[in-house]
Amino acid sequence: MSRLVIVLCLALLAAGCGFKPRASLAVATSLGPVAVSTADPYSPLGQDLATALERAGATAAVEGQPAATLQVLTENLRTRPLTFESGASVREYQSIYRVEFQLRGADGSLRLPRQSVELTREYTYDAIGSIGTPAEERLLRDELRRDMVAAILRRLDAALRTD
Template identity: 85%
Template structure:
């Protein structure tokens, strides 16, 4: 009996705070086939976006048929030092990832105007220890790319729901 009461109270608390599960992405239903266009055809971001759109239910574009196009117009990742320690060696770095994109429909009308997304991460570099190794930097960049894909999909979803 007490377990039931606890479950009931927790359910009421969750409902009272406004929690609700995230809705599925509307990208798939409103766009039809989607092609991802990048300056580099082997861009990991472009490949990840195409995969994420398929997982969201979008149909991949077929060559020669009209399709919406998600165009990645610019993609820049750079790392810069943000703090130094004695001896002028770098203590902390910041990695900045910036992507410009837009979405055009199969009818060539601009569905989502050009937008810029910028993500940053800071990390500590220790030349003596294993903290901040080049492998960690690669992992950080892969994490930024995953976050960028999710951010772009959320922006597309929000813009298409507003239409």
């Protein structure tokens, strides 16, 4: 009985704060088949975007069939030093990941004009210690790419909902 009361209280609390489950993406219903186009056909971002679109319910494009195209126009990841230690060695870095993309419909019309998304992350690098190792840098790049895929899908969803 007490568990039921707790569950009901949590449900009322969640409803009272405005919580609602995320709706399905509009990409799946309004575009039809979608292809992802990148300068590098083996781009991890392009592959992750294609997978995320399929998970969102969009059908993958079939060769020779008309399909909407998500074009990744530029993809740039750069790292710059943020702070230095007394010996002029870098202590913290900032990674900046910038992607420009646009969406064309199956008929070739521009459904979403050129958009730019930029994500940044700061991290500490210690050449002597175990923090900030190259493996962590790769992990950070993978995390940035996952966040970029989510940001692009949110942009697509918002733009297609207003159409």
